[in-house]
Amino acid sequence: MKLTFILLFVSFMQVSASLYSQDARVSIQVKETLIEDVFQLIEQQTNYVFVYNHEQVSKVGKISAEFKDQCVAEVLDICLKGSGLRYELLENTIIIRQAGERVQSDKELKGRVIKGVVTDTKKGPIPGVTVLVKGTTLGVVTDVSGKYRLTLPKEQKDISLIFSFVGMKTQVIKLGEQDTLNVVLEEDIADLDEVVVRAYGTQNKREMISAISSVKAEDMKELPAASIASMLQGRLAGVNIIQQSGAPGSASVIAVRGFNSLLVDGASDGQPLWVVDGVPMHSFVSPVTGTNTLADLDPSMIESVEVLKDAAAASIYGSRAGNGVILVTTKKGKEGKAVFSANVSYTLAQLMEYPVQTGGRMERWLDLLMARNYRGNISDYSDFDVYKQHYPTSYEDVWNTNGAYDSFWGSGRESDVYLNYKLQDSLDPYYNSETNWYKYAFRTGKVLNANIQASGGSDKFQYMVGIGYYDEKGIMVNSGYSRANLISNLTAQLTKKIKLDTRIYLSYVDRTMNKAVKNVMDKSRYEKMSVDPKSQPTYIAGTKELEEEMLQRVHDLRDRTDDYRAMVSVFGRYEILKGLSFSASAGIDFSQGNKNLFTPSTMDEKYHENKSEGAISRTIALSTDELLEYDLTIKEKHKFNVLLGLNITKDQYFYIGGYGKNGASDNVYYYDPGKAPSIVDHGKNGNEQWVSTTTYSSDFSEKIMVSYFGRLGYNFKQRYLFETTFRRDGSSTFGEGNRWANFPSVAVGWAFSEEPFMKWANWLNWGKLRASYGTSGQIFTDAYLAHGLMQVSKNGFNGNAAVSTNTPISPNLTWEKTEQYDIGLDMDMFNYRLNFKLDYYYKYTSGLIYNIGLPSAGQMYPFPRRTENCMEISNEGIELELTGDILRESKVSWRTKFNIARNWNRLEKTNNNKDLADHIIGRPVNGIYVYASDGFYESEDEIPRYYTANGAEVFMGGVATDRGISGYVGYYNLKDLNGDNQIWTDDKYFAGSALPLAHGGWVHELKWKGFELNLLFVYTLGRKILNGRIMSLNSPGPKMFDYRKYRFWTAPGCDANLPRIGTSVDYLFDSNIEKVNSMSLKQITLGYDLPKVIAAKIGFKGVRFFATGENLFYWSNYSGENPEVINVYTGLDQGGEYPLPRKWTLGLTLNF
Structure with a gap:
C-alpha cells in the first residue's frame, strides 16, 4: 500500500510538472533584442532551460515585440517565425534546431562510439557530468559509476568534447583516433586560491596557517548601518560583538576570543586594534562627544574585513595586539572603463515594544x-x-x-x-x-543613506572615488546622528619598478544625544501622567514635579556635538630585483570632537540657573613603516617569504573644556563670562558663598613607540608550511628599565589532504592542520601612568604657586603580555559543498595592571593607592565554523554559514593571591556575586539579632550596619555562608558569569532567478543576568512592570517569590539571577536584480532593488527587555538603556 502511494505521488508530481511547463506563461517586452537574450528572459520567468547551437541561433535577426501573459509556445512561434528554426519541448528543456533536423538514435547514427570514465584527482568516479559535443546539442550524462557512452555523427570531423560539472573545472578535449577517453576533472578551488589580507601584506588562502576570519563587501551590502562593527555581528566565529545601545552613533563592545582586560583607568580598554589600509586607527568612544569613532567609517566604502585572532597572525603588531587585530581594506580602483555605482535607501525605525507599565x-x-x-x-x-x-x-x-x-x-x-x-x-x-511615558519620549526614527562611487583606470593608473551621506533620526526624541564622508584611493604605476598608492578618507559627523535620556528612561518607570501635558499643568499625585517638566528633559536640552576625521596615507613600492622590493608608507589619523551642551534654567529644580558647557578634544596619530620583502620560489616546490620592517608611531591628545552658569537667557546657548553675574553657591551644608561662575580645564599627552619586526615564511608544495614572526617594541609610556619588550610567534601547517596516502578519501577535497604559539601585548592608554603627574596650586608658600605630586610614580610598571596557543583544523568536503573549521586556543595574560589600596599613615602613604602589574587572566576556548552549499546545481542556490564559540574566562592571580571583593581567583572576571536566600523570614525568631551591653534585644532591621545585614518578617531569609553569625559581604557567593556559555551566528543565502534572500540570526546561550529592576518592585508607586506576574509575601506560609510589598529591597540576591538564552533575527534582506537586458534598455549595467529588516524579532527567556543591551561586564540590568530599534529599509542600487 505504501509503495503504491509513493508511486502515485511521484507520478502526480511528474504530471503536475509537465502541466506546469505546458501552461507556463511569460510577460516580455523587447526592442531590437537578440533571440538569445529572449531565451534568457524566458528562463528567468519559467523553469525552462534552452539548448541550442549558437551559430544557428546567431543568424536570427533582432526582435521587437511585446508579450503579456502569453504561453511560452506562443512566444517562440512568433520569435522563430521565418528563421528556419523550430523548437521542441522535452519536460523542462527546450531544444532549438534547424527545421527538419531531429535527434537521431544510436541505431540511426551508426557512427563512432566513444566511451570512458570521468573521475576526480583522487580517482573517484563523478556521476552527473555533462559530456557534450562542442557546437551541437548532442550529449550524455555520466552514470553513478562515472561512466559515459556517446555515439558520434559519422560524417562529423574535428570533434571536441566538453566535460562540465558544478564545482569542477570545465575541460574541452579534442578527440583523436581513440575510442576510449577517460577524463580527470580538477576541483575548481577558487575559494582556496583567494587572497586574504594579513598584517603587512596578503597571502594565498592555501598557505595560510593562522586563525583569520574574513568578511567581504558582498556579505555587508544593503545594510544602512552607521558603524561597521554592527555589520560584523554574528558573522565571525570567536568574535563577540554586543550592541549595548540603540542610540545613533553609539559604540559596540567587541571581544576577540574572550575578555582580556580588567578595565582599569589608564590601562587597556580591552578593545582590538583597528588597522585601516595599513594605518592603525584610534578606535574609542570620544571623551567629549560620546561618539564611537568607528562610526566615522562608511561601511559602503569597505572591500573586506579580516580579524586576526591567534598570536601567529597578530603578534607582528606586538604590544597592541593583545585583544586581537581587525584589518579594514577600503575599495580600490580596477583597470577598465569607468564604473559608477549609486546606492540610496530609506529606513523607518520603531521601538521594538513598549514596556508594560503599572499605573492607574x-x-x-x-x-x-x-x-x-x-x-x-x-x-x-x-x-x-x-x-x-x-x-x-x-x-x-x-x-x-x-x-x-x-x-x-x-x-x-x-x-x-x-x-x-x-x-x-x-x-x-x-x-x-494609563499614560505610557515611552510614547511621549519615543518616535518613529528615520534613516537616509546615500552614496555614489566611481572606479576605473588603465594599466598605469587606477582610481576609486566615493562620497556618502548618512542621516539618522533616533527613535528617542532629540537624538540623531549624521555623517558625510569622502574617500579617494589612487594607484599609479609610475615606472616598471615604482608604484605609488594614496588613500584619503574624510568624514564629518554631527550627533545629537540627549543627556536626559537615561533620566527619562528611569523616570518612566516611576511616574505617570494624569492629563496630556499640552493641555494644562498639573502635579503628579504624590510627587513634587510638574509632569510636563519630564518631557522638557527630552525636548529642551540642547546637546550638540560634531566630529571631524581625516585619515591619509601614502604608500610607495620599489622593485629592486625580481622578488625583492622595498616599500615605505606614512599615515596620519586626525580627529577632533567639539561639544556644546546647554541646560536651560527650567531644568534646575533648586536654583533655576542655566548652564553652558563646551569642550574640544583632538587626537593625532602619526605612523611610518619601512618594509623590505623578498619572495623566492625554487622549482615550483619551495617557496620563501622574508619581511623586515621598521615602524614609528606618535600619538598626541589635546583637551580643553569648561562651563559657565547663570547666563543671561535660556535663548542664548553660549556663555560670555564677562557679562554673567557671580552666583551664590549654597554648598552641601547650605552655607552661602560667592564663587566664580566659570570653570576651565585642559590636558595634553604624547607618547611615542618605535618597533622593529620581521617575518619568515616557507612552504613545500603548499603541503608543509612554516612561519615565524618577531617584533620588538619600545614605548615612552614606561620607565627607564622597562621600555622594550619582545613579541615572537611561530606557526606550522600540514595540508594532509595532499599526501599520497589520503587518495582513498574521495569525500575530502582539502584538509589542513595548523598549530601556533606566540605572544602579544597591551599598552596603556594613559601616557604617564608610569611616570606620575604633577599639579600646580595657587595656594603655595607666601602666595606663590606651588607644584606637588598628583599621582604617584610607578617606574616598575611594565608590559601586559599575552601568551597564546592555537590548534586548528580546516577541511573542504563533498566536492567543496561543506567547509569545516575548528579551533582550540588558550590565552594567558600576565602583568595586568590594577590599583592596589594603600593604608593611611600620615605622610608615609600620601596616595590612597598605587598601580601594579599584579593580575593574571586566562581565556580558553573552542570555535566551530561550518559553511555549506545545500543547493548549488539548480536554479535555486542555498548557502548557509553557522558559527559557535565557547570561552572559559578565569582570574588566575591577584597581587597577594587572595580573593578580592569582586574578583575571585578561579572565577570569571565578569562574575556576579550575590547573597544567598532561602525563602522569607516567616517569624521574628528567624531574624538575626544582637544584644546591647544592657542586655536589650535589637533587631538589625534590614539595613546595613557594622554588624551586618538583616531583615524583617516577609523579607528574604539570608544564608550565613561563612558561619560568622552575621550577614555581610563575605557571605556573597559566585552565582555565574555575565559572559555567555556560547555565542555565534547563523547566515542563510538563497538565490533564485535574480532574487536573493539573506537572513542573519545571532544567539547567546547560558548568560547570567542580574535583574536589578526587581529591586524596586516592592516600593510604592508605578513601575515598568506587570505586577500580575509576581507573588508578594503576605502571610506566613504563603506562596511568594518576592518579599512583602511596601518594603525596600536594597541588596542583590540570588533570586534575582536569571540564566538567559536568546536569539534574534538580526537582519533579513530581500534583493532583486533586474535582468541585464532590461537594465541595459534603461541605460544601466545593473539595477537592484532591496528591502531589509533589522532587529525584527528576538526570542528570550529573560523576564525583562531585550537582554542584548544589558552590560556585558557586570550583567546588571538597572534599566535606562537606549533600546535597540526595529528597522525596515527600502533601497535601490544602480550600476552604470
Whole structure:
C-alpha cells in the first residue's frame, strides 16, 4: 500500500510538472533584442532551460515585440517565425534546431562510439557530468559509476568534447583516433586560491596557517548601518560583538576570543586594534562627544574585513595586539572603463515594544494591597511573636517610631501623608489613566543613506572615488546622528619598478544625544501622567514635579556635538630585483570632537540657573613603516617569504573644556563670562558663598613607540608550511628599565589532504592542520601612568604657586603580555559543498595592571593607592565554523554559514593571591556575586539579632550596619555562608558569569532567478543576568512592570517569590539571577536584480532593488527587555538603556 502511494505521488508530481511547463506563461517586452537574450528572459520567468547551437541561433535577426501573459509556445512561434528554426519541448528543456533536423538514435547514427570514465584527482568516479559535443546539442550524462557512452555523427570531423560539472573545472578535449577517453576533472578551488589580507601584506588562502576570519563587501551590502562593527555581528566565529545601545552613533563592545582586560583607568580598554589600509586607527568612544569613532567609517566604502585572532597572525603588531587585530581594506580602483555605482535607501525605525507599565487602576490596587498588608501587620501581628515591630499610628507618631519617614504616613507632617489620601480618592484622574511615558519620549526614527562611487583606470593608473551621506533620526526624541564622508584611493604605476598608492578618507559627523535620556528612561518607570501635558499643568499625585517638566528633559536640552576625521596615507613600492622590493608608507589619523551642551534654567529644580558647557578634544596619530620583502620560489616546490620592517608611531591628545552658569537667557546657548553675574553657591551644608561662575580645564599627552619586526615564511608544495614572526617594541609610556619588550610567534601547517596516502578519501577535497604559539601585548592608554603627574596650586608658600605630586610614580610598571596557543583544523568536503573549521586556543595574560589600596599613615602613604602589574587572566576556548552549499546545481542556490564559540574566562592571580571583593581567583572576571536566600523570614525568631551591653534585644532591621545585614518578617531569609553569625559581604557567593556559555551566528543565502534572500540570526546561550529592576518592585508607586506576574509575601506560609510589598529591597540576591538564552533575527534582506537586458534598455549595467529588516524579532527567556543591551561586564540590568530599534529599509542600487 505504501509503495503504491509513493508511486502515485511521484507520478502526480511528474504530471503536475509537465502541466506546469505546458501552461507556463511569460510577460516580455523587447526592442531590437537578440533571440538569445529572449531565451534568457524566458528562463528567468519559467523553469525552462534552452539548448541550442549558437551559430544557428546567431543568424536570427533582432526582435521587437511585446508579450503579456502569453504561453511560452506562443512566444517562440512568433520569435522563430521565418528563421528556419523550430523548437521542441522535452519536460523542462527546450531544444532549438534547424527545421527538419531531429535527434537521431544510436541505431540511426551508426557512427563512432566513444566511451570512458570521468573521475576526480583522487580517482573517484563523478556521476552527473555533462559530456557534450562542442557546437551541437548532442550529449550524455555520466552514470553513478562515472561512466559515459556517446555515439558520434559519422560524417562529423574535428570533434571536441566538453566535460562540465558544478564545482569542477570545465575541460574541452579534442578527440583523436581513440575510442576510449577517460577524463580527470580538477576541483575548481577558487575559494582556496583567494587572497586574504594579513598584517603587512596578503597571502594565498592555501598557505595560510593562522586563525583569520574574513568578511567581504558582498556579505555587508544593503545594510544602512552607521558603524561597521554592527555589520560584523554574528558573522565571525570567536568574535563577540554586543550592541549595548540603540542610540545613533553609539559604540559596540567587541571581544576577540574572550575578555582580556580588567578595565582599569589608564590601562587597556580591552578593545582590538583597528588597522585601516595599513594605518592603525584610534578606535574609542570620544571623551567629549560620546561618539564611537568607528562610526566615522562608511561601511559602503569597505572591500573586506579580516580579524586576526591567534598570536601567529597578530603578534607582528606586538604590544597592541593583545585583544586581537581587525584589518579594514577600503575599495580600490580596477583597470577598465569607468564604473559608477549609486546606492540610496530609506529606513523607518520603531521601538521594538513598549514596556508594560503599572499605573492607574493597577497602581491603586497595588497601593491598597500595600496598605492592607501594612495595617494588617499592625492589627494582627503587633501583639504576637510573629513580628513585634511597632508601626506608627499617626503622622505625629512617625518621629517617635521610624525616624523621619514612614512608607504610609510620609515624613511626619500632616501635609505629607503619603498613601492615605491617595487610597481614599477614587475620583483622582491619576487613577483612571494609563499614560505610557515611552510614547511621549519615543518616535518613529528615520534613516537616509546615500552614496555614489566611481572606479576605473588603465594599466598605469587606477582610481576609486566615493562620497556618502548618512542621516539618522533616533527613535528617542532629540537624538540623531549624521555623517558625510569622502574617500579617494589612487594607484599609479609610475615606472616598471615604482608604484605609488594614496588613500584619503574624510568624514564629518554631527550627533545629537540627549543627556536626559537615561533620566527619562528611569523616570518612566516611576511616574505617570494624569492629563496630556499640552493641555494644562498639573502635579503628579504624590510627587513634587510638574509632569510636563519630564518631557522638557527630552525636548529642551540642547546637546550638540560634531566630529571631524581625516585619515591619509601614502604608500610607495620599489622593485629592486625580481622578488625583492622595498616599500615605505606614512599615515596620519586626525580627529577632533567639539561639544556644546546647554541646560536651560527650567531644568534646575533648586536654583533655576542655566548652564553652558563646551569642550574640544583632538587626537593625532602619526605612523611610518619601512618594509623590505623578498619572495623566492625554487622549482615550483619551495617557496620563501622574508619581511623586515621598521615602524614609528606618535600619538598626541589635546583637551580643553569648561562651563559657565547663570547666563543671561535660556535663548542664548553660549556663555560670555564677562557679562554673567557671580552666583551664590549654597554648598552641601547650605552655607552661602560667592564663587566664580566659570570653570576651565585642559590636558595634553604624547607618547611615542618605535618597533622593529620581521617575518619568515616557507612552504613545500603548499603541503608543509612554516612561519615565524618577531617584533620588538619600545614605548615612552614606561620607565627607564622597562621600555622594550619582545613579541615572537611561530606557526606550522600540514595540508594532509595532499599526501599520497589520503587518495582513498574521495569525500575530502582539502584538509589542513595548523598549530601556533606566540605572544602579544597591551599598552596603556594613559601616557604617564608610569611616570606620575604633577599639579600646580595657587595656594603655595607666601602666595606663590606651588607644584606637588598628583599621582604617584610607578617606574616598575611594565608590559601586559599575552601568551597564546592555537590548534586548528580546516577541511573542504563533498566536492567543496561543506567547509569545516575548528579551533582550540588558550590565552594567558600576565602583568595586568590594577590599583592596589594603600593604608593611611600620615605622610608615609600620601596616595590612597598605587598601580601594579599584579593580575593574571586566562581565556580558553573552542570555535566551530561550518559553511555549506545545500543547493548549488539548480536554479535555486542555498548557502548557509553557522558559527559557535565557547570561552572559559578565569582570574588566575591577584597581587597577594587572595580573593578580592569582586574578583575571585578561579572565577570569571565578569562574575556576579550575590547573597544567598532561602525563602522569607516567616517569624521574628528567624531574624538575626544582637544584644546591647544592657542586655536589650535589637533587631538589625534590614539595613546595613557594622554588624551586618538583616531583615524583617516577609523579607528574604539570608544564608550565613561563612558561619560568622552575621550577614555581610563575605557571605556573597559566585552565582555565574555575565559572559555567555556560547555565542555565534547563523547566515542563510538563497538565490533564485535574480532574487536573493539573506537572513542573519545571532544567539547567546547560558548568560547570567542580574535583574536589578526587581529591586524596586516592592516600593510604592508605578513601575515598568506587570505586577500580575509576581507573588508578594503576605502571610506566613504563603506562596511568594518576592518579599512583602511596601518594603525596600536594597541588596542583590540570588533570586534575582536569571540564566538567559536568546536569539534574534538580526537582519533579513530581500534583493532583486533586474535582468541585464532590461537594465541595459534603461541605460544601466545593473539595477537592484532591496528591502531589509533589522532587529525584527528576538526570542528570550529573560523576564525583562531585550537582554542584548544589558552590560556585558557586570550583567546588571538597572534599566535606562537606549533600546535597540526595529528597522525596515527600502533601497535601490544602480550600476552604470
